[in-house]
Amino acid sequence: MNSVSLVGFLDQxxxxxxxxxxxxVEEPSHRYTPELREALRYTLxxxxxxxxxxxxxxxxxxDADRESxxxxxxxxxxxxxxxxxxxxxPSMDDAHLRRGRPACHRVFGVDTAILAATALLxxxxxxxxxxxxxRPEVQATVMFAHAVGLEGMIGGQHVDLRLEAERRxxxxxxxxxxxxxxxxxxxxxxxxCRLSRAPSQTVSAREEVAxxxxxxxxxxxxxxxxLLDATGHADEMGKDARQDRGKPxxxxxxxxxxxxxxxxxxxxxxxxxxxxxxxxxxxxxxxCDYVMARTK
Amino acid sequence: MNSVSLVGFLDQxxxxxxxxxxxxVEEPSHRYTPELREALRYTLxxxxxxxxxxxxxxxxxxDADRESxxxxxxxxxxxxxxxxxxxxxPSMDDAHLRRGRPACHRVFGVDTAILAATALLxxxxxxxxxxxxxRPEVQATVMFAHAVGLEGMIGGQHVDLRLEAERRxxxxxxxxxxxxxxxxxxxxxxxxCRLSRAPSQTVSAREEVAxxxxxxxxxxxxxxxxLLDATGHADEMGKDARQDRGKPxxxxxxxxxxxxxxxxxxxxxxxxxxxxxxxxxxxxxxxCDYVMARTK
Numbered sequence: 001m002n003s004v005s006l007v008g009f010l011d012q013x014x015x016x017x018x019x020x021x022x023x024x025v026e027e028p029s030h031r032y033t034p035e036l037r038e039a040l041r042y043t044l045x046x047x048x049x050x051x052x053x054x055x056x057x058x059x060x061x062x063d064a065d066r067e068s069x070x071x072x073x074x075x076x077x078x079x080x081x082x083x084x085x086x087x088x089x090p091s092m093d094d095a096h097l098r099r100g101r102p103a104c105h106r107v108f109g110v111d112t113a114i115l116a117a118t119a120l121l122x123x124x125x126x127x128x129x130x131x132x133x134x135r136p137e138v139q140a141t142v143m144f145a146h147a148v149g150l151e152g153m154i155g156g157q158h159v160d161l162r163l164e165a166e167r168r169x170x171x172x173x174x175x176x177x178x179x180x181x182x183x184x185x186x187x188x189x190x191x192x193c194r195l196s197r198a199p200s201q202t203v204s205a206r207e208e209v210a211x212x213x214x215x216x217x218x219x220x221x222x223x224x225x226x227l228l229d230a231t232g233h234a235d236e237m238g239k240d241a242r243q244d245r246g247k248p249x250x251x252x253x254x255x256x257x258x259x260x261x262x263x264x265x266x267x268x269x270x271x272x273x274x275x276x277x278x279x280x281x282x283x284x285x286x287x288c289d290y291v292m293a294r295t296k
Numbered sequence: 297m298n299s300v301s302l303v304g305f306l307d308q309x310x311x312x313x314x315x316x317x318x319x320x321v322e323e324p325s326h327r328y329t330p331e332l333r334e335a336l337r338y339t340l341x342x343x344x345x346x347x348x349x350x351x352x353x354x355x356x357x358x359d360a361d362r363e364s365x366x367x368x369x370x371x372x373x374x375x376x377x378x379x380x381x382x383x384x385x386p387s388m389d390d391a392h393l394r395r396g397r398p399a400c401h402r403v404f405g406v407d408t409a410i411l412a413a414t415a416l417l418x419x420x421x422x423x424x425x426x427x428x429x430x431r432p433e434v435q436a437t438v439m440f441a442h443a444v445g446l447e448g449m450i451g452g453q454h455v456d457l458r459l460e461a462e463r464r465x466x467x468x469x470x471x472x473x474x475x476x477x478x479x480x481x482x483x484x485x486x487x488x489c490r491l492s493r494a495p496s497q498t499v500s501a502r503e504e505v506a507x508x509x510x511x512x513x514x515x516x517x518x519x520x521x522x523l524l525d526a527t528g529h530a531d532e533m534g535k536d537a538r539q540d541r542g543k544p545x546x547x548x549x550x551x552x553x554x555x556x557x558x559x560x561x562x563x564x565x566x567x568x569x570x571x572x573x574x575x576x577x578x579x580x581x582x583x584c585d586y587v588m589a590r591t592k
Contacts, residue, residue, distance in 0.1 A: 027446050032455040032471060036446065086414065091406040110387040111457050114410060115450050118382065121414065122445035125421045129428060129437025136432035141425025149418035150323050150332065158411050159328040175328060 006286040013057065014050055017073055021045060024074050024123055039108040039116035040123075044081045046099040049294075051221065051287070052076045052188045058281045059192025059210050068135060068195050071127045076188055078124035079144065083153055083184075085117040092161060093247070121148070131195075138194045147187035156180030160247060168248040170262075177222040177250075178215060185218030186211050202278060209277040213284065216270040221291050223263040226251045228296065267292055302582040309353065310346055313369055317341060320370050320419055335404040335412035336419075340377045342395040345590075347517065347583070348372045348484045354577045355488025355506050364431060364491050367423045372484055374420035375440065379449055379480075381413040388457060389543070417444070427491075434490045443483035452476030456543060464544040466558075473518040473546075474511060481514030482507050498574060505573040509580065512566040517587050519559040522547045524592065563588055 004012070025040040027033075053073035060069045088095035088103040089110060095103050105113035128140040146152060156179025163172055189210030193203050226249040250259045267288040274280040300308070321336045323329075349369035356365045384391035384399040385406060391399050401409035424436040442448060452475025459468055485506030489499050522545040546555045563584040570576040 025446070027451075032459055032468065033446075033451050035458065036451060036454040040446065086410060089407075089410065091410065111385075112454065114382060114385065114387065115454050115457075118414070118417065118444075119446045119450045121417060122441045122448075122450065126438055126441035126445065129425070129435065129441055132425060132428045132437060133432055133435050136429055139425065139429050141428060141437045142422055145418045145422035145425055148414075149422065150321070150329075150336065150415045152418075154411050154415045154418065155323075155329050155332060158332040158408065161407050161411075162331065163328055172328065 004283075006283050006290055009283055010050065010054060010290075013054055013073075016070075017050060017053055017077070018045070020070060020074050021077060024078060024127070025120075035108065036112060036115060036119065039104055039112050040120055042101075042107060043085055043098065043104045043116070044078065044120065046101055048077070048081075048099060050077065051291075052080055052185065054283075054287065055185060055188040055214055055217070056192040056195075058284050058287070059189050059206070060195040061192075061279070061281065063197050064192075064195045065135065065197065068131045068138070069192075071131050072140065072188075072191050072195065075124045075127035075131075075140075075144070076184065078120045078127070079148060080184065082117040082120035082124065083157070085113050085120070087157065089113060092157075135195075137200075138191070140191055140194075143191060144184075144187050147183040151179070152183035153180055156183065165248050168253050170254060173248075173250055173253060174219065177219050181222040182215040182218040185214040185221070189214030206277050206279075209273050209280070212273040213270045216266045216273070217288060217291060220263045220266040220270065220288075223250045223259055223266070224291055224294065227256065227259055227263070228294075230256065263292065300579075302579050302586055305579055306346065306350060306586075309350055309369075312366075313346060313349055313373070314341070316366060316370050317373060320374060320423070321416075331404065332408060332411060332415065335400055335408050336416055338397075338403060339381055339394065339400045339412070340374065340416065342397055344373070344377075344395060346373065347587075348376055348481065350579075350583065351481060351484040351510055351513070352488040352491075354580050354583070355485050355502070355510075356491040357488075357575070357577065359493050360488075360491045361431065361493065364427045364434070365488075367427050368436065368484075368487050368491065371420040371423035371427075371436075371440065372480065374416045374423065375444060376480065378413040378416035378420065379453070381409050381416070383453065385409060388453075431491075433496075434487070436487055436490075439487060440480075440483050443479040447475070448479035449476055452479070461544050464549050466550060469544075469546055469549060470515065473515050477518040478511040478514040481510040481517070485510030502573050502575075505569050505576070508569040509566045509576075512562045512569070513584060513587060516559045516562040516566065516584075519546045519555055519562070520587055520590065523552065523555055523559070524590075526552065559588065 021044055025037060025044060027037050053076060056072050056076065057069055084098060085104045087093050088098055089105055096106060097103060104116060125141060128144050131138055131140040148154060156176050160176045160180055190207045193207040193210050196203060230251040271285050271288050274284055317340055321333060321340060323333050349372060352368050352372065353365055380394060381400045383389050384394055385401055392402060393399060400412060421437060424440050427434055427436040444450060452472050456472045456476055486503045489503040489506050492499060526547040567581050567584050570580055
């Protein structure tokens with residue numbers, strides 16, 4: 001793995017993962033429900049950077065149990081895609097576009113979109129449960145369920161929806177994104193460590209590093225999203241367009257310059273953390289550069 | 297367990313389960329999100345017949361691992377409650393009342409209701425994952441995730457939403473409810489068997505019986521719901537009220553008399569199945585009578 005570039009690694013990952021994602025939403029019997037299956041496929045297979053599966057694989061390492069790594073990668077993309085469908089709903093962000101296409105609910109209706117998200121989430125847990133059945137010590141289900149729920153992704157999304165603009169400051173934005181985005185990233189890094197075949201003490205020590213790395217990478221990733229959104233909108237339709245839709249971001253609250261500085265500091269912390277691991281794939285460091293440099 | 301009446305058993309079950317459900321939605325840190333937690337509590341703790349937890353416990357038997365039975369009961373109520381919140385949404389059934397109180401989204405808003413349902417689902421899987429971590433052979437997560445998803449509860453709900461009135465006949469209504477309601481009931485019966493401490497061959501044989509019993513009980517339960525709804529509306533506001541809201545039911549498609557006959561046949565099948573088990577709690581038979589006789 002160390003001999004390839006990050007871009008090569010990510011390309012290969014997408015090539016390997018795509019057919020597995022397709023299989024994950026195949027349904028043997030759909031006598032009355034082809035449309036629901038189509039809605040699942042529509043958002044899941046529309047592309048995506050697959051950064052979370054990369055984090056799992058890079059922390060798992062070459063000696064990991066390949067089947068469980070593959071299942072974990074499918075699971076996190078199913079869960080992440082479910083969260084995108086929910087975020088885009090009219091009662092949430094009311095987004096029109098996702099991954100360059102009309103959002104799921106704009107094509108299939110709000111009711112189907114909600115059910116599609118729920119079915120993706122359930123299928124994600126089915127994969128995690130499969131890992132636990134083979135390797136109960138991993139506890140993949142418990143870790144991800146916690147990262148998704150009230151004290152994770154969903155909790156963060158709720159604060160993001162409901163916190164008044166005037167209460168948005170660095171602390172509250174950090175709280176939102178550490179939950180909304182960071183929790184799932186963190187679970188990916190930790191799960192990767194647990195899937196390696198190292199002794200449990202080594203795994204625990206590595207997991208602590210992966211936690212620091214992943215949560216900082218995740219938060220930086222989110223700030224980069226905000227920066228790209230701000231720039232994108234500035235180019236295309238004037239800077240106010242997005243902010244008028246309601247939710248203040250790192251960029252709108254702290255300004256572009258401060259947001260870039262915070263992102264760089266988070267990525268430096270993530271990179272620095274890698275020195276404390278008994279082993280860390282060099283591509284994990286490159287992933288930090290990739291997040292900073294990405295243009296979409 | 298055999299010495300108490302079904303009513304006594306159900307009363308005790310509710311008394312035991314309620315504090316566990318409360319603990320399941322406690323959240324140590326909710327710096328910005330007390331409202332989301334309130335929304336979870338609101339629907340989860342509004343009462344409910346707790347029939348699904350009863351099915352788990354009666355199939356598990358007295359010699360089962362109590363901690364896992366308790367966790368499974370909490371999990372299924374979390375998941376079932378999530379499905380009620382989703383069903384009631386404006387884009388689904390647009391229900392105003394649930395368990396005698398305004399539906400979750402009418403109190404907390406559609407966005408919070410969707411997030412509350414997702415958080416309940418995630419917490420449910422967290423409990424199931426806990427069972428798998430202790431007893432990996434049970435595979436609780438995989439079984440329930442399948443029962444919830446595309447080929448289970450969510451798949452059934454989608455057909456229920458989208459199937460045109462003119463295509464509603466016995467077969468399609470049966471399909472809908474075997475998925476929407478039956479799949480989770482079936483998972484409860486099967487999980488109960490797996491939680492007993494019997495040898496695996498005994499468990500497998502019992503599970504087959506529990507499957508037949510639970511799916512027929514679940515479908516009968518749903519038809520009884522339809523019958524109660526039809527009668528309830530007839531008394532309170534005229535019979536057309538509910539049917540005008542759109543979705544044809546067993547009662548509206550097949551008539552009241554035929555629906556009662558079908559329900560009785562299903563319950564007879566459930567009762568009959570019990571003779572094929574190496575052991576079956578007599579309360580399982582009484583549960584069939586209870587479903588038929590219930591008035592709410």
